[in-house]
Amino acid sequence: MTKQMNSIPVELAKQVANEVIAPLAVTIDQENRFPTEAFQAFRDTGLLGLMVPKEYGGLGGELSDLVSVVEVIAESCGSTAMCYLMHSVSTYVIAANPTNEILQSYLRAIANGKKIGTLAFSETGTGAHFYNPEIKSVHKGNYLLLNGRKSFVTNGDETNFLIVLTNASKPELGLNMVVVDSQNDGVKFVGAWDGIGLRGNNSIVCELSNVKVPFTHVIGNEGAGMDLIFNVVAPAFILGSAGVNTGLARGAYQTTLDHAKTRKYASGQCLAEIPAIQYYLAEMSCKVDTASTFIHDAAQKADGGEETAMLHVMQSKLLACENVNLVTNTAMQVCGGKGYSKSLPVERYLRDSKASSIMAPTVEILKEWIGKTVAGIPLF
Structure with missing residues (x-):
């Protein structure tokens, strides 16, 4: 049976697109800036929590809903759609494995409009092969220590948290995905995005220097990356x-x-x-x-x-x-x-x-x- 998509997020997206995103699309492109006004509207309407399960206060959206919403947004502004997509995917990753109270608190904060996220996967040395990161996790007591550099981090310094892809602390374990607060000591955003297109997506470099990540911030477990x-x-x-x-x-x-x-x-x-x-x-x-x-x-x-x-x-x-x-x-x-x-x-x-x-x-x-x-x- 064909799944019936939730029409509420799509109608909200159309409202935000008509009232906020479309009128500012030219400005976002010309000024090469993050779509702040759109994200405020996403907070106000609850769309920031599209991919947060309802039990944590979100809209409980599925992939069908995400596709519908970003398609509506992109019709008005590609930059805003890409920023929203990266936030929504980072949310979806946590929602797939909310195994402890810390991760669950992120979902509640996203649903309440208090946190914007993104993925930090790409590295200069691996290019499009993001699934082969060079950055490593070093096991120190009850936390992991991260050192490295991520490139093309969409949303950049507008975020509150990053989903960082790293090698696990032991090679045989494979890869980790960890949640890193953007305000943590050792997290630094560098440069400015100046591309020919998607000019508002704030896709910049993130440097990680001795960043401490508690094991409660590992999504799934070590090696689940x-x-x-x-x-x-x-x-x-x-x-x-x-x-x-x-x-x-x-x-x-x-x-x-x-x-x-x-x-x-x-x-x-x-x-x-x-x-x-x-x-x-x-x-x-x-x-x-x-x-x-x-x-x-x-x-x-x-x-x-x-x-x-x-x-x-x-x-x-x-x-x-x-x-x-x-x-x-x-x-x-x-x-x-x-x-x-x-x-x-x-x-x-x-x-x-x-x-x-x-x-x-x-x-x-x-x-x-x-x-x-x-x-x-x-x-x-």
């Missing part, structure tokens, strides 16, 4: 990323459609009446709806624990990446000089969409994983 990556983080982030890209594609398509219907020549003919433009609009609408339908289906499979879910999850991001690039490029073609200028948001959608293919897991890695999966070959 790899399992958490592929069973919790990957489904949530890949689906969410696919949702963001589909929202960007929908925003570009809707802008293009509106422009084609209102742009008139001296003869009185509008752009949408030209057959070549109609072909472009048809292709764009099909690409957007195809990606959205596939992604939502994949999310429902993941929520239902279906055996083939992970294959569809991986396919969803690959499809979304390819479609958003096609749609935004076509939007530029249809809108012409207006699209190339900043008088329309088309150029912003195009810039924001370029991150989709290179953000881990990249399209190349996804193709490898999908190919191995369909061929029955282990990923590792």
Whole structure:
């Protein structure tokens, strides 16, 4: 039976998008700043706690809800959608293993609008292969000691906590995921984000110097990191990323459609009446709806624990990446000089969409994983 998605978070997201996110999207992009106003609205509406279980005061959202919400947000602003996604995935990781009162307190604080989180996975030395971190955990008494440097930490110094991926204290244990308070001694954020797109996501470097992490802050247990990556983080982030890209594609398509219907020549003919433009609009609408339908289906499979879910999850991001690039490029073609200028948001959608293919897991890695999966070959 098809799961019925919770309409409340989606309606809240539409309200916030219309009243707060869309009016500030140009400013966020131009000023290269974190979407503070949007996150205040997420607090006020309870959306900050979308992925927090209801027993801890949250909305009890599932992956289907996350996809729906980020798609709505991204249609207005890609930066805000990516910041919200990273917070929501970090929340989802804790919610998957709230094994002690400390971790449960984080969930309550998130639901109450008091904490924003993010993932700290990427490192310069490992690039897109974030699942092979160099940073190590050293066992010291009743805590772990962390030293290292994480790159491209979305939300950066706007966060209250980080989910840090490290090697465990013993090599044979594998990987750890630990919750680190951003205000802890030894945690330092460095630099500023100045990308061509997603300019408000505050994706900066985090340095960890002799940071003490109590064992109560280890998610699951020592060595659970790899399992958490592929069973919790990957489904949530890949689906969410696919949702963001589909929202960007929908925003570009809707802008293009509106422009084609209102742009008139001296003869009185509008752009949408030209057959070549109609072909472009048809292709764009099909690409957007195809990606959205596939992604939502994949999310429902993941929520239902279906055996083939992970294959569809991986396919969803690959499809979304390819479609958003096609749609935004076509939007530029249809809108012409207006699209190339900043008088329309088309150029912003195009810039924001370029991150989709290179953000881990990249399209190349996804193709490898999908190919191995369909061929029955282990990923590792």
